[in-house]
Amino acid sequence: MADRTSAGAVLGVSPAPGATGAGVGESLSVPRLRPLIHGRRKGGTGTILVDLNPATGETIAHVIGAGPEDFEAAVESAASAASLWRRAPFEERASKMNALADLILDHAETLATLIETEQGKPAHEALTLEILPALDHLRFLARHAEAFFRGEGIEPRHPLFSHKHAHYLFDPLGVVAIVTPYTLPFAIPVVQVGAAVAMGNAAILKPSEHTPLIGLRVGELFLEAGFPAGLVNVVPSTGDEALHLAAHPQVDKVFLTGTLAAGQHIMATAGCAPRPVVLALNGKHPSIVAADADIARAARGILWGACANAGQNCGAVERVYVEDACASKFINALIEEAGKLQGIGPLISAGRREEVHLQVGEAVEDGARVLCGGRIPEGRGYFYPPTVLLGPPPGSRILREETLGPVIPVVVVENLERALLMANESDYALTASGWTASEETANRMMVGLQAGVVTINDVLYSFGEPAATWAGFRKSGIGYNHGIAGLREMCRQRFVSFDPKPAEAPLFSYPYDARAGEVVRNAMNMLHKPRRLQRFAAFTRMIFNTRFRARVPLRKFFVGYRQRKRED
Numbered sequence: 037m038a039d040r041t042s043a044g045a046v047l048g049v050s051p052a053p054g055a056t057g058a059g060v061g062e063s064l065s066v067p068r069l070r071p072l073i074h075g076r077r078k079g080g081t082g083t084i085l086v087d088l089n090p091a092t093g094e095t096i097a098h099v100i101g102a103g104p105e106d107f108e109a110a111v112e113s114a115a116s117a118a119s120l121w122r123r124a125p126f127e128e129r130a131s132k133m134n135a136l137a138d139l140i141l142d143h144a145e146t147l148a149t150l151i152e153t154e155q156g157k158p159a160h161e162a163l164t165l166e167i168l169p170a171l172d173h174l175r176f177l178a179r180h181a182e183a184f185f186r187g188e189g190i191e192p193r194h195p196l197f198s199h200k201h202a203h204y205l206f207d208p209l210g211v212v213a214i215v216t217p218y219t220l221p222f223a224i225p226v227v228q229v230g231a232a233v234a235m236g237n238a239a240i241l242k243p244s245e246h247t248p249l250i251g252l253r254v255g256e257l258f259l260e261a262g263f264p265a266g267l268v269n270v271v272p273s274t275g276d277e278a279l280h281l282a283a284h285p286q287v288d289k290v291f292l293t294g295t296l297a298a299g300q301h302i303m304a305t306a307g308c309a310p311r312p313v314v315l316a317l318n319g320k321h322p323s324i325v326a327a328d329a330d331i332a333r334a335a336r337g338i339l340w341g342a343c344a345n346a347g348q349n350c351g352a353v354e355r356v357y358v359e360d361a362c363a364s365k366f367i368n369a370l371i372e373e374a375g376k377l378q379g380i381g382p383l384i385s386a387g388r389r390e391e392v393h394l395q396v397g398e399a400v401e402d403g404a405r406v407l408c409g410g411r412i413p414e415g416r417g418y419f420y421p422p423t424v425l426l427g428p429p430p431g432s433r434i435l436r437e438e439t440l441g442p443v444i445p446v447v448v449v450e451n452l453e454r455a456l457l458m459a460n461e462s463d464y465a466l467t468a469s470g471w472t473a474s475e476e477t478a479n480r481m482m483v484g485l486q487a488g489v490v491t492i493n494d495v496l497y498s499f500g501e502p503a504a505t506w507a508g509f510r511k512s513g514i515g516y517n518h519g520i521a522g523l524r525e526m527c528r529q530r531f532v533s534f535d536p537k538p539a540e541a542p543l544f545s546y547p548y549d550a551r552a553g554e555v556v557r558n559a560m561n562m563l564h565k566p567r568r569l570q571r572f573a574a575f576t577r578m579i580f581n582t583r584f585r586a587r588v589p590l591r592k593f594f595v596g597y598r599q600r601k602r603e604d
Contacts, residue, residue, distance in 0.1 A: 067097045069248070071106050071272060072255040074113040075265030079106035082273050085245050090156040090382040091417040099248040102271035107280040110240050110269040114211045115286050117266035118238035122208045126182035129234055133178040136230070136261035137171050147222065147253070154249050155221050156381040156418075157345045165345060166223040169500040173227040173518070176502030181234040184523050190531075193603075196543060196559060198596025199589045201534045206527035208236030210288040213281040215302065217294050218384050219348045219440075221247035223499070224293055225254045228517065229268055233258075235526040237288075240281060241270045246384050248272035275301075282306040282313075289313065291525075293350070295438075296511055303514075314515030314525050316508060318438040319350040319466035322459035323495070324481060326452055326472035327361035333493065334471035335369035338444065339377065341469065341495030343422050346381050347442040348388075351467040353495055354439050356446045357455035363448040367407070367426065370444065374408050374422040380442060382418040389418045392441030395434045396423060399445065404428035409442075430458070438464065452477065456484040466508035469495045488512065539587045551583035558584075563600070 070080040080100030087097040102110070140147065144167050151162035190202040212232045216225045225241050232239040243251025255270035271281075275298055282290050282305040291314045292302045299315040306313050323341065325334050341353035358366050383389045389412065396410050409423030425445045428434050434445050449455045459468060467489040470481035478492045488507040489498050498504040505519040516522050543555065558581065561574035575597065578584055 066095055069097055069099045069252060069272075071100075071102045071110070072252055072270040073106060073110050073266075074269065075259055079103075079109060081105050082277050085248055085272060085274075087154065087246075087248060088385070089153055089417075090384050091153075091419075093386075093416055093418070096153060097249055099252075099272045101245070101248075101273040101277065102242075103273075103277065104280055106271055107240075107273075107277075107284065110271050111211060111281075111284050111286050113266035114238035114240050114269055117264050118208065118210050118236075121233070121238060121264060121267055122210075122236040124236070126185070129236075130178040130182065132262045133174050133230065133234060136257060136263075137174040137178070139257055139261055140167065140171055140174070140226070143257075150250060150253060151222055152381075155218055155247050156384060158379055158381050160379075161344060161381065162222070165349075165496070165499075166220055170223045170226040170230075172500060173223075173502045174230050177230050177234040181231075181523060184520060185235060185527070191599075192596065193600070195563075195593055195596030195600050196588060198599075199535065199537050199592035201536060203532050205530045205532055206235070206524070207530060209526060209528060210237060211240065211286055212237050212526065213240045213242065213278075213284075213287045213290045215242045215275075215278055215281070215290070215292040215294060215298070216244060216251070217350075218244035218246040219345065219350060220499075221250040222254065225251060226257075228291055228293075229254065229258065231518075231522055231526050233263060233267060235523060237526060238267045239269075240287070241268065242278045242281060243270065243272055245272065245274050278302075279305045282311075283309070285309070287311065289525075291517070292316070293517075299513070312515075314517065315513045316350065316466075316506060316517055317511060317513045318464050319352070319508065319512055320355060320436070320438055320462045320464040321351055321353045321467045321469065321487075321495075322355045322357060322462070322485070323353045323468070324452070324455045324459060324470040324485070325356065325358040325362065325366050326470065326474070326477050326481075327359040328473045328477065329362065329366075329471035330473060330493075331362060331365045331369050335366060335373050337469075337471065337493070337495055339370060339373045339422065342444045343374075343377065343380055343442040344496060346383050346420065347392075348384060348440045349496065350438070351489065351496060351499065352440070353444065353469065355435055355459070356444055357449050357458055358446060359452060359455065360448050360450055367424075367446060370446070371408050371424055374424055374444075377422050380419070380422065383420055383441060384418070386418055388440065389420050392420055392439060392443060395437070395439055395441075396425065396443060399425050399428040399432050399434040402429050402432045404432065404434070404445065407446075430461070436462070452480065456481070460484075460486045463511045464508070465510045466512035467491075467498075537589050537592075541587060543584070543587045549583075551581055554581050555584050562597075 070077045081103030082101035085099040089096050148159040148162035152159045188204040214228045229239045258268040282302050289312050293316040296317045299317045404425040407424040409421035423443045428445045465487045468485040468487035470492045505521045506517040558574045558578040565571050
């Protein structure tokens with residue numbers, strides 16, 4: 037493996053301890069890289085990944101992927117690091133998180149070039165969609181992770197237990213496997229790995245086989261920021277080989293961002309253990325344009341939401357439902373804006389472009405009209421033009437399956453209710469949006485659009501908001517990423533309590549004598565009889581029961597009983 041060849045320098049691939057020289061007959065112009073395990077580039081017993089520049093189709097690196105022995109070494113390294121890291125004070129965790137953010141900021145332009153070269157999105161989009169969100173999430177973790185991890189006090193709701201001191205504690209999981217896609221190959225792993233280590237875990241990152249260099253660079257950045265060797269290991273591999281992680285007995289949880297098919301395989305494999313998973317899967321983002329919308333803003337916003345990153349976002353706009361009253365104005369504005377668009381990046385591969393074009397062709401056969409785009413351009417790279425389709429029928433695959441390309445199918449509807457109905461007719465419910473000048477209509481959309489993320493008069497921004505959760509319904513996923521809910525996924529939640537009152541025994545323990553029977557019957561009547569007088573009579577009998585008085589502090593009981601009465 038070349039430490040840092042000329043190509044490696046351009047791509048921002050840093051030398052790593054343990055790097056070896058190029059193989060016999062291997063050109064120094066193409067780096068040959070290995071997994072990053074315990075802070076060293078080593079191993080590589082799996083599939084060799086040929087890394088291509090999607091803008092030119094040229095080979096930029098060979099990555100010797102991880103095989104079973106490498107996964108085993110990565111898990112052992114992570115488990116060892118996790119046992120020590122879980123005890124690291126939060127001041128240390130926050131300091132390293134801030135150091136990582138500082139490193140990313142210092143190298144922002146180089147990282148953007150790496151993303152542009154390996155994944156294809158223009159450098160400006162790399163800064164906007166990847167670097168800036170990563171920085172914001174890391175600062176959020178440094179400032180707020182400790183407050184969440186510290187635990188949460190619980191006010192008992194049962195008056196018989198009002199004297200107990202109860203809490204929720206949040207413990208690290210241990211070793212988490214994080215499988216990430218090519219769509220946001222820098223931001224997603226930085227955010228998810230950052231959340232994992234902030235909560236005291238070790239992480240094993242499996243980047244997309246299309247973007248292994250970016251994944252390796254993420255691992256290097258954690259090392260350079262001072263995180264212990266082994267805390268973040270990077271194992272480039274194919275999707276099938278990644279199932280080793282989901283099946284490994286020392287992996288405590290699996291986080292996957294990817295396709296429905298990948299999620300099903302991961303879930304089936306992890307379920308045999310069993311171990312929990314968090315899945316962020318396909319999207320089919322519907323966007324509704326209400327009759328009173330600002331047409332110019334809606335057209336620009338939808339075009340950006342559909343074409344940023346060449347449409348390769350799981351939250352990209354993939355369906356538009358526009359009210360008939362403004363349809364002509366909106367469609368004309370959308371076509372005009374699409375005609376001005378320059379600088380859109382390529383799709384990740386020839387196969388992805390073929391799939392996008394196939395969906396467009398099928399939609400035309402089904403009766404849709406191509407208003408612009410829809411042709412594969414000549415020249416190098418995997419480019420595809422912004423494409424607007426009008427009127428694909430409801431059963432079209434382009435309205436049912438994720439496209440992941442710069443294609444905007446537009447359906448004209450008679451009213452908002454019809455738009456909401458059609459928007460919700462999907463197996464996927466990850467993100468959705470709407471456009472309106474009315475707060476009342478906005479509320480109808482926010483309530484009516486059934487998706488994990490709904491934004492009105494904007495798109496794509498919620499991923500960059502650290503406090504916002506990212507979650508899908510139906511076939512779009514299970515569990516949560518980002519925000520407090522995402523941090524909770526990185527922990528085990530435990531209920532703990534302490535009874536500070538010396539007593540002869542717990543209230544409901546042996547002996548099961550007559551007084552014990554009176555206590556339980558008085559409790560049922562006091563808390564659940566329909567009439568106030570009946571409840572008060574049971575309360576009175578309870579406080580004169582000698583077993584009860586010996587085992588429960590009366591003052592705390594009275595406080596809890598009054599609170600229960602107020603709630604009732």
